[in-house]
């Protein structure tokens with residue numbers, strides 16, 4: 001599997017100047033290639049290379065042949081990521097793409113290409129990162145500037161982890177009342193987190209209705225901050241979810257196929273817009289990759305009825321906000337925990353198609369219709 005590590009560069013002012021210069025010319029190159037790509041409606045890297053390379057070498061000779069290839073590779077990758085690329089503009093702070101010919105990392109010395117010749121930067125590599133570097137193979141890299149600080153994001157190809165032997169499973173329900181609930185009984189991300197999120201949304205609403213130039217500017221700033229906040233929280237929660245599975249000796253995590261999550265959430269308009277902003281898919285991806293990184297299995301089940309079925313007796317019950325009540329067996333549960341137990345049941349039934357769980361579950365569902 002691939003993994004990216006970000007290493008901070010401690011460099012002199014002079015070196016920083018050289019990197020700024022490289023970044024500026026690199027960005028120019030990208031915009032030049034993007035203009036051709038849009039004109040010719042071309043996204044393929046090799047065909048773009050044929051279209052742009054010679055011109056690029058003439059207009060920006062200092063980039064050198066290899067960096068010119070990197071310019072084309074980066075632009076092609078960005079174009080590919082866009083659904084409808086009718087306009088693409090690389091801004092001044094755009095990251096610089098490096099391949100193995102334009103950088104090397106030996107021991108703790110990084111050597112990178114600049115327009116003034118190679119610069120060598122001694123690195124302080126943490127033990128955590130060193131662990132990856134010891135076993136991984138270096139791939140491409142990006143040079144990123146954040147304010148006055150520079151970071152080098154290196155992609156590593158890590159050896160595959162052996163999958164765990166099949167064992168216990170844990171059901172995981174993502175996002176209705178709380179962000180995540182596990183069948184082992186843990187709830188993640190209610191309370192404080194929600195207050196934080198709502199503050200963001202309140203602010204956003206006010207700025208959107210204001211509509212002035214400065215409000216728009218502030219909105220952009222806030223959106224970036226919100227995105228980073230969501231990412232950070234999703235990282236923390238996914239990590240805790242994996243720990244919870246490990247603590248309970250589980251080797252499989254069962255989740256819903258989240259493609260239909262938006263239809264699943266039945267809430268008022270206001271709450272719905274709030275829920276949709278939260279990046280469930282990002283949380284799911286984080287859980288999946290963190291699980292796979294240690295050889296844990298991930299299984300997906302259909303989300304139908306998971307929140308309406310009683311996890312004890314499998315008949316349809318009544319859900320209102322956090323509470324789930326069953327008229328058949330009289331059980332009262334937290335609605336998200338109930339859902340996570342149903343997801344676990346569905347996951348188990350997939351493994352054992354003739355099993356008890358499956359038959360009872362199907363019977364209850366067909367009876368409910």
Ligand SMILES: [Zn+2]
Pocket residue numbers: 310311312313314315317326327328329330331
């Ligand atoms: Zn029941």
